[in-house]
Amino acid sequence: MATTKLHVVGCLRTLTGAAGATINQFNGLSDLKLALGLKEFSEMSGQNIDADYLAVDEQQPVYTCSAVEIATALSALTLDGLPIGPSGTTGNKVEAYWINCKDMTIKEAVAATKHFLAASRKGLIYIESINAPRNRLARANLRFAPIWDATNDIVEYTNNTAAPTGVTIAHAYVAGPVYVNGAEIPSVQEIQYTSGFELEFVFSGGQEWPDAVFIVQRKQKFSIKCKDVPTAITTTLSGLEQAATDSEVYLRKVEKNKRRVAKATAEHIKFTVNAGRIAVQDFGGSQEKGSDVSLDITPAFDGTTAAVVVSTTSAIP
Numbered sequence: 001m002a003t004t005k006l007h008v009v010g011c012l013r014t015l016t017g018a019a020g021a022t023i024n025q026f027n028g029l030s031d032l033k034l035a036l037g038l039k040e041f042s043e044m045s046g047q048n049i050d051a052d053y054l055a056v057d058e059q060q061p062v063y064t065c066s067a068v069e070i071a072t073a074l075s076a077l078t079l080d081g082l083p084i085g086p087s088g089t090t091g092n093k094v095e096a097y098w099i100n101c102k103d104m105t106i107k108e109a110v111a112a113t114k115h116f117l118a119a120s121r122k123g124l125i126y127i128e129s130i131n132a133p134r135n136r137l138a139r140a141n142l143r144f145a146p147i148w149d150a151t152n153d154i155v156e157y158t159n160n161t162a163a164p165t166g167v168t169i170a171h172a173y174v175a176g177p178v179y180v181n182g183a184e185i186p187s188v189q190e191i192q193y194t195s196g197f198e199l200e201f202v203f204s205g206g207q208e209w210p211d212a213v214f215i216v217q218r219k220q221k222f223s224i225k226c227k228d229v230p231t232a233i234t235t236t237l238s239g240l241e242q243a244a245t246d247s248e249v250y251l252r253k254v255e256k257n258k259r260r261v262a263k264a265t266a267e268h269i270k271f272t273v274n275a276g277r278i279a280v281q282d283f284g285g286s287q288e289k290g291s292d293v294s295l296d297i298t299p300a301f302d303g304t305t306a307a308v309v310v311s312t313t314s315a316i317p
Contacts, residue, residue: 007116008107010097011167012065012142014076014125016084020091024076028068028169030139032096034118034155037061058208060201061120061155063096063144064128068172070251071269071312073127073140079195079308081126081215085149094144095119097163110163117158120146124213130193132175132251138191145199148209173269174260176250176316178224180278180297181243187227189292191249193271194221220308222249222271222297223281227290239279247273247297250316263316270314275302 009032016022037060042051067073076082085092100114101107108114123146132138148154175191177184196219201210251269253261261267276299285291299307 004103006101007098008101009065010099010110010115010163012063012067012097013093013095013164014082014084015091015093015095016082016089017092018089020089020093024072025164025166026065026067026069026072026142027167028172030066030068032065032098033063034096035062035064036155056208058203058210059154060210061146063094063118063120063125063146064142065096066139066141068137068139068169070130070138070140070173071171073142074269074310074312077125077127077142079127079220079306079310081124081197083124084120084144084146085122093119093121094123094125094146099163110165110167113160113162115161115163117161117163119156119158120144120154121152121156122149123147124199124215126197127195128197129195130191130251132173132191132193134175134189136174137254138173138175138251145201145213147201147213148207148211150211154209169256171256172254173251174254176252176268178222178226178250179248179317180295181240181247182245185224185226185228185295188224189227190225191251192223192225193249194219194223196220220299222273222299224249224295224297225292226295227292239277242273242276242278242300247276247278249273249297250314252316266313266315268314268316270311270316272309272311273297273299273307274305274309275307276300 009029012026014024039057041055043053044051096118098116125144128143129141198216200214202212249271253267281294283293301307
């Protein structure tokens with residue numbers, strides 16, 4: 001039988017608000033995956049070596065994607081995550097689209113009813129990590145953990161549907177400078193942010209799908225890779241407490257079809273940490289490659305200010 005369809009990554013959308021009218025669309029996806037998370041019971045009778053009774057135990061689907069538009073992700077989801085379908089709302093969804101390809105020609109137009117949609121009506125979507133190299137566009141890794149809304153399937157499929165328009169990249173970033181306790185760390189090569197969410201899912205009434213999800217704790221961290229070993233080691237040999245002068249981590253905007261946006265222009269992303277610790281994790285190199293040093297900034301809550309404060313409209317010093 002000949003293959004008649006092939007789908008590639010499209011986009012991810014969140015529909016939120018009282019009636020699902022607030023739409024945020026994440027473009028520039030390098031991957032978009034839905035893991036169905038199915039677990040099964042498997043039992044065998046005493047005289048058999050093969051199972052003779054199979055059934056669904058539980059199912060925890062998860063959507064993941066990697067998006068270039070980091071400012072959109074930070075504005076829409078924040079660092080705390082975005083609830084989908086909370087009490088008192090209707091029409092809330094997360095929608096994941098895969099675009100159909102034509103045989104031996106270009107992709108189908110988004111308006112054509114040829115594409116594939118997976119959607120869920122309730123859950124928590126959040127930024128799992130951000131990876132920002134010096135010489136490649138930064139990406140935000142998003143994760144959506146759906147839960148059952150007590151009515152519909154936890155994941156709903158629609159085949160042969162139209163896809164959203166406007167699937168183009170609006171903004172992008174690369175690694176910018178990093179300041180530890182007010183002092184710049186030279187030659188930053190890569191910045192990695194991890195949100196460190198730990199979630200607990202609750203199942204009720206004998207249902208195979210979870211109907212509640214809770215953020216148990218969060219362990220945020222910035223991992224910085226740089227080249228200037230002496231400076232980094234001198235700064236953080238045995239680890240430092242975050243001082244009165246905040247630590248700042250920047251992602252520098254890259255203008256579409258042009259160069260990096262000027263530092264003084266307030267269009268860059270800034271993460272501010274005012275409490276926590278800074279420590280070198282490892283360093284070294286070889287005869288063929290210069291040494292790298294990796295240091296971590298681990299934020300803490302000071303009782304007043306959020307552990308990490310983010311701005312998408314900052315100038316770089």
